Amino acid sequence: MTQTMATPRAAAPARLRPALGRMREFALLPALAALVVLGAVVNDSFLTERNIISILGASAALALVVLAESLILITGKIDLSLESVVGIAPGLGALLVIPAAAAGFGTGWPAWLGILAIFVVGGAIGAFNGWLSVRLRLNAFIVSLAMLIVLRGLLTGATEGKTLFDMPDAFFAIATTTFLRLPMSVWLAVVCFGVAGFTLRYHRLGRALYAIGGNPEAARAAGIRVERVTWAVYTIAGVLAAAAGLCLTGYVGAINANQGQNMIFTVMAAAVIGGISMNGGRGTMTGAVTGVLLLGVVDNLLTLAQVASFWKQAIYGAIILVALVISRVTSGQAQE
Amino acid sequence: MKRTTLAAAAALTLSAALLTGCGSTKDTGAGPAAGGGGQGGKVGVGLPLLTSPFWQAYNNYVPTMAREQGVDALPTVNSNSDPTQQITDINNLLNQNVRGLVVAPLDSAAIVAGLNQAERKGVPVVAVDVAPEKGKVAMVVRANNRAYGEKACAFLGDRLKKGKVVQIQGDLASVNGRDRSQAFRDCMRSRYPDIKVLEIPAEWKAEKAASGLDSLLNANPDLKGVYMQAGGVYLAPTLQALRSKNLLFPAGDPKHIAIVSNDGIPQEFAAIRKGEIDATVSQPADAYARWGMYYIKQAMAGKTFQPGRTDHGSEIVRLPSGILEDQLPAPLVTKENVNDRSLWGNTVSR
Numbered sequence: 061m062t063q064t065m066a067t068p069r070a071a072a073p074a075r076l077r078p079a080l081g082r083m084r085e086f087a088l089l090p091a092l093a094a095l096v097v098l099g100a101v102v103n104d105s106f107l108t109e110r111n112i113i114s115i116l117g118a119s120a121a122l123a124l125v126v127l128a129e130s131l132i133l134i135t136g137k138i139d140l141s142l143e144s145v146v147g148i149a150p151g152l153g154a155l156l157v158i159p160a161a162a163a164g165f166g167t168g169w170p171a172w173l174g175i176l177a178i179f180v181v182g183g184a185i186g187a188f189n190g191w192l193s194v195r196l197r198l199n200a201f202i203v204s205l206a207m208l209i210v211l212r213g214l215l216t217g218a219t220e221g222k223t224l225f226d227m228p229d230a231f232f233a234i235a236t237t238t239f240l241r242l243p244m245s246v247w248l249a250v251v252c253f254g255v256a257g258f259t260l261r262y263h264r265l266g267r268a269l270y271a272i273g274g275n276p277e278a279a280r281a282a283g284i285r286v287e288r289v290t291w292a293v294y295t296i297a298g299v300l301a302a303a304a305g306l307c308l309t310g311y312v313g314a315i316n317a318n319q320g321q322n323m324i325f326t327v328m329a330a331a332v333i334g335g336i337s338m339n340g341g342r343g344t345m346t347g348a349v350t351g352v353l354l355l356g357v358v359d360n361l362l363t364l365a366q367v368a369s370f371w372k373q374a375i376y377g378a379i380i381l382v383a384l385v386i387s388r389v390t391s392g393q394a395q396e
Numbered sequence: 397m398k399r400t401t402l403a404a405a406a407a408l409t410l411s412a413a414l415l416t417g418c419g420s421t422k423d424t425g426a427g428p429a430a431g432g433g434g435q436g437g438k439v440g441v442g443l444p445l446l447t448s449p450f451w452q453a454y455n456n457y458v459p460t461m462a463r464e465q466g467v468d469a470l471p472t473v474n475s476n477s478d479p480t481q482q483i484t485d486i487n488n489l490l491n492q493n494v495r496g497l498v499v500a501p502l503d504s505a506a507i508v509a510g511l512n513q514a515e516r517k518g519v520p521v522v523a524v525d526v527a528p529e530k531g532k533v534a535m536v537v538r539a540n541n542r543a544y545g546e547k548a549c550a551f552l553g554d555r556l557k558k559g560k561v562v563q564i565q566g567d568l569a570s571v572n573g574r575d576r577s578q579a580f581r582d583c584m585r586s587r588y589p590d591i592k593v594l595e596i597p598a599e600w601k602a603e604k605a606a607s608g609l610d611s612l613l614n615a616n617p618d619l620k621g622v623y624m625q626a627g628g629v630y631l632a633p634t635l636q637a638l639r640s641k642n643l644l645f646p647a648g649d650p651k652h653i654a655i656v657s658n659d660g661i662p663q664e665f666a667a668i669r670k671g672e673i674d675a676t677v678s679q680p681a682d683a684y685a686r687w688g689m690y691y692i693k694q695a696m697a698g699k700t701f702q703p704g705r706t707d708h709g710s711e712i713v714r715l716p717s718g719i720l721e722d723q724l725p726a727p728l729v730t731k732e733n734v735n736d737r738s739l740w741g742n743t744v745s746r
Contacts, residue, residue, distance in 0.1 A: 103615055111614040117640075118607035221446035225632060225663050236640060243640075312602040313636030316629060317447040319602070363611040369577070369597035370568055 087335060087387040088350040094386075095357050095379075103364040111360065113242060117235065119356035120245035121146070121311065123349070124304035125323065126330045127252055128297035130348045133331060134260070135293050136273035136340025137193060140204040142301040142327065144211035145185050146320030149302035150309045151215045153178035154224045154231060162226035163219060171230040178302050185211065186298020190291040208324070216317045224315040235310025245307035252300065257345030269293065273340030330355050333384050354383055437495025439469045439692055442485050444502045444525075445477045449628045449661040450681055453744050454500075454524075457685035465689040470494065479506035486510035490517050496692040500524040500684075504571050507531070520695035524688045526571060527721055534695035535712075536721035537687045541572045544677045545579030545623075547728050548656040549587070551675050552621040555654050558590035559620035562612060564634065566625045567599045576625045576658065594619075600626055606633035613641050619653060627657035627664040627676055635672060646671035647731070660729060660741045668734045675730045682740040683708075683724050691722070 099106035125142055132139045157174035160166030169177070189207055193200045229236075235245045260266035268289050271279035280286050309315050334351025336343030358379045362372050441458050445451055455472055462469035473489065475482035479502045489497060490513060497514055501507035504526050511531030514521050520534045527536040552561055563580050566573030577595070584593050594616065596608035605624075613619060624630035638644040638653065645652040648671065657664050660678025667673045687708070694701075703714045710724045729739060736742065 105615040108614060111611065114607075114610045114614055118603075118610060121603075216447060221448070221452055223449060223628060223632070223663075232636070236636075308603060311636065312606050312633045313639075314602065314632030316602050359607065360611045363596060363608050364615045366594055369565060369595045372597050 085335065085344045085346045086350070087390050088333060088347065088354055088383065090390050091383040091386040092350055092354050092357065095354065095361065095383075099357065099361045099364070102361065106361065106364060109241075111364075115353075115356045115360045116246045117243045117311065118360070119352050120235070120243065120249045121304040121308040122323070122326060122330065122355070123249040123352045124252060124300050124307065125327045126334070126348050126352050127249070127256055127345070128300035128304070129324075129327050130331050130334075130336045130343060130345070131256065131269065131293050131300075132297050133336050133338060134269045134273045134340060134343055135290055136276065137200040137290065137294075138204060138338075139186075139189055139200065139294065139297060140324050141185070141189060141207035141211055142297060143320040143322070143324040144208045144215070145182055145298055145301035146305040146308060146323060147315070147317070148211045148215040148218075148305075149178045149182040149185070150231070150305040151219060151224065151315050151317075151319070152181050153306075154227045154309075154315055155218060157228065157231075158224065158226050163222045163224060164226075171228040175230060175306065178306055179299050182298040182300075182302020182305070183295050184298070186295040186301070187291065189298065190294030193294065194287045194291050212321065215319075219315075219317050221317050223317065225313075227309070227315075231306070232310040232313060234307055245310065248303065248307070252303075253345050253349055260345060265289070270341050273337075273342070275341070326355060329380055333380060333387060335387070355380070437468070437696060438492070439467050439496040439498060439689075439696075440486075440489030440492070440494040441469050441472045441688075442482060442489070442497065442499035443472050443474045444482070444500045446474050447477075448626075449663075450659050450679055451500075453661075453681040453740055454684055456744065457682050457740070458689075461682070461685040461689045464686065465693055467496075467689045467693050469498075469689070475502060477502065479503040482507065483510045483513075487513060490514060490519060495519060496696045497521045498524060498688045498692050501526040501528055504529045520692065522688050522692045522695065524684050527715055527717075527719060530717055530719075533719055535691040535701060536715070536719055537684055537691060538721055538723065539679055539684075539726040540723040541575035542579035543723075544625075544658050544679075544726060545576040545581075546583045547677050547726070548576075548623045548658065548675075549580045549583035551656050551728065551730075552623060552654055553584065553588035553591060555674075556591060556620045557588070560592045560594060560616050560618060561621035561623065561654075562594040562596060562609070562616075562619060563623040564596045564598050564605050564609065564625060564630050568597055570600075573600070573625065580623055591621075598630065600629050602629050602633045605630045606637050609634060609637040610640070613637065613643065617641075617643075619643075621654040622656070624655065624657045627659035628661050631657060631661075631664055631667060631673070635667070644672065647674055660739060662741050662744060665729065665734050665739075665741050668729065668731055671731075675728055678727050678729050678739055678741060680724055680726055680740065682743075687722060687724065 105111055125146060128142055153174045155165045156167050156169045156177055157171055158164035189204060192198050192203045235243050237244050239247055268284045271284055272286050272289060276286050308319060330351035331348055333354060335347035358376060362376060367375055443451055443455055458469060458472055473485045475485050482502055497519055501523055507528050508531040511521055511528055511533060515532045523533045523536045525538055527538060565577045568574055581593055584591050594612060598604040598608055622634060624634055635644060643653060655673040657673055657676035660676055664676045701712060701720055703712050705711050710722055712720055712722050715721050
């Protein structure tokens with residue numbers, strides 16, 4: 061690919077590079093397109109408007125966590141505890157609002173304050189994670205694994221394992237109200253991805269993430285305040301994970317003490333097949349979005365096709381594997 | 397020469413010391429419980445998880461029922477969905493010299509190591525909710541999970557006669573998820589051949605239930621019935637998905653989708669009263685605790701049991717593995733009997 065493109069325009073390597081970068085970004089599109097075609101063949105209702113809305117609505121929460129994780133991965137860190145934030149942030153918000161008779165704290169906060177608390181909790185946890193990783197210089201993988209367990213335990217403890225049902229409608233509004241027929245949660249994900257994608261590509265701050273993830277020492281030498289930026293990324297990721305938790309709450313209609321459990325594997329899968337490097341410094345938002353959509357489409361397709369339920373997981377995994385291979389072949393780039 | 401003898405002697409002494417210090421996990425740490433007349437002694441109670449309303453209810457019933465049956469039960473131990481942790485918990489309880497164990501196995505195979513350990517110490521075990529594949533247990537106290545699936549099938553089948561229904565399945569790697577799925581499917585196939593069964597393998601996860609039902613309704617807007625294998629997890633997402641598709645009509649409305657649930661938690665009862673769902677199979681949390689305590693007390697006194705009908709409306713059967721199981725009845729709760737005070741879902745706070 062490089063050869064054929066390079067020969068006629070050997071004198072313009074500067075124009076070549078973004079084109080190549082763009083290629084990698086869209087590496088997953090052929091796989092996605094193949095799946096959509098397959099879906100249309102397998103089931104008549106796959107390509108209907110309402111089914112596409114279903115896929116998007118079901119993927120919104122995942123998309124927000126993938127966005128959060130992608131930002132952290134690009135910065136060269138990792139945060140596994142995001143899946144627990146998805147549970148505990150809306151959980152605490154709900155406990156502050158619902159009456160004591162419904163297992164709440166009995167503080168009886170108004171709904172808007174509870175929802176605000178969700179984001180504050182998410183941001184605070186993110187900031188704390190950032191502090192552990194940036195200030196104390198603990199290993200991000202291990203420390204976030206510990207935080208994953210702590211936060212999950214805190215939610216189970218605070219709810220005594222109960223499922224919270226009796227939230228005011230405002231808690232569900234983000235997934236139940238629609239704009240142009242799409243749930244607000246989808247719009248939220250779109251806006252967040254748009255802002256993040258634009259910032260990463262064009263803004264000084266966004267470029268700083270790549271620099272830090274690529275080589276923190278070089279970034280520091282170039283005048284980037286590495287610690288401060290990393291810390292900010294962790295905090296933003298916490299807020300995004302909390303937003304994802306709110307979307308999931310609205311989608312499901314309750315908060316289970318297990319909310320978000322094991323989600324991080326799906327998040328990592330989406331990010332990595334979307335071309336985000338686990339080693340930091342590489343990956344784009346467009347790629348991450350295609351990763352999320354691919355997983356959403358596969359899940360929807362398997363349900364519609366009514367594959368034998370015992371085999372669904374195996375087929376799901378196999379399709380992810382094939383998608384990885386296709387994106388490797390089409391991009392011609394080694395995956396990290 | 398001398399040095400070799402010395403070394404050999406040293407080796408001999410050392411190995412002797414090692415041998416005497418050596419033991420095996422087969423040693424009986426405590427004498428058999430029967431020695432003390434079999435009545436007294438503490439009973440350890442193991443829980444599989446505490447994140448479901450059902451197990452919370454069971455957990456609350458344990459001390460009450462222990463008092464009722466005159467059993468000295470230790471505070472419950474929660475294995476938090478981890479089968480390995482459960483083995484550790486059993487060992488810890490045995491080290492506290494309990495004279496009886498009531499455990500709810502997370503995994504029918506993985507629990508066997510713990511059961512063997514208890515057997516070596518001469519401590520009788522009653523298994524609740526899940527029958528171990530082998531190993532020695534005095535009794536398995538379990539509602540018949542196949543009956544859950546069949547009850548749900550009969551309810552939906554009699555009401556609908558034909559059309560499409562979906563079962564939102566539990567984890568197919570768990571015996572309870574498998575039994576309910578299989579029974580529902582088999583019953584529909586043999587008794588209601590005009591009903592087509594769709595499936596969502598949701599692994600006891602709310603978001604999987606929501607996205608599965610959401611997708612399925614796009615392809616099958618003519619869906620007539622839903623069987624949720626765990627109301628505690630699937631109730632909210634099912635209602636939410638129907639609401640978002642404008643398909644949630646109260647019972648009695650011709651467009652109402654018939655819904656049968658499984659668990660018997662207060663939220664399901666509230667939904668039945670509101671007409672959002674039609675019925676639920678009440679999994680007897682109180683009976684689990686009561687009969688668990690009853691059988692452990694009997695077993696500690698050295699009693700053994702025989703297959704056959706019991707005096708509490710259930711039947712003891714011998715499983716293929718030779719283990720005895722008391723199959724407790726699970727009542728179907730509908731609008732008619734939803735206010736019955738004897739249902740455990742009406743006795744606990746939400």
